[in-house]
Amino acid sequence: MMVVGIVAVCAVILVLAFLLPRLSRHPERGTQRTPGAGSRVAGKAPGPLGRWLRKPFSTSSKAVSRSGSGGRKARDRMPI
Secondary structure, three states, X not given: OHHHHHHHHXXXXXXXXXXXXXXXXXXXXXXXXXXXXXXXXXOOOOOHHHHHHHHHHHHHHHHHHHHHHHHHHHHHHXXX
């Protein structure tokens, strides 16, 4: 269920970044904060368990960042 939510958020950020590049940065940062908080909490587990528990949160944060930057990059490449 969490994967579907992350994919939906990435799609919304991608479209928002394409249509309104400057206004998309605030929602992008907000959606990166949520997995960031989970990553910080999961990273406090001892040893390798902390790294393993942190990975899904950091991966989702990277995906949101890439979708935002991808939308802005596509907007820059438009011939208009």
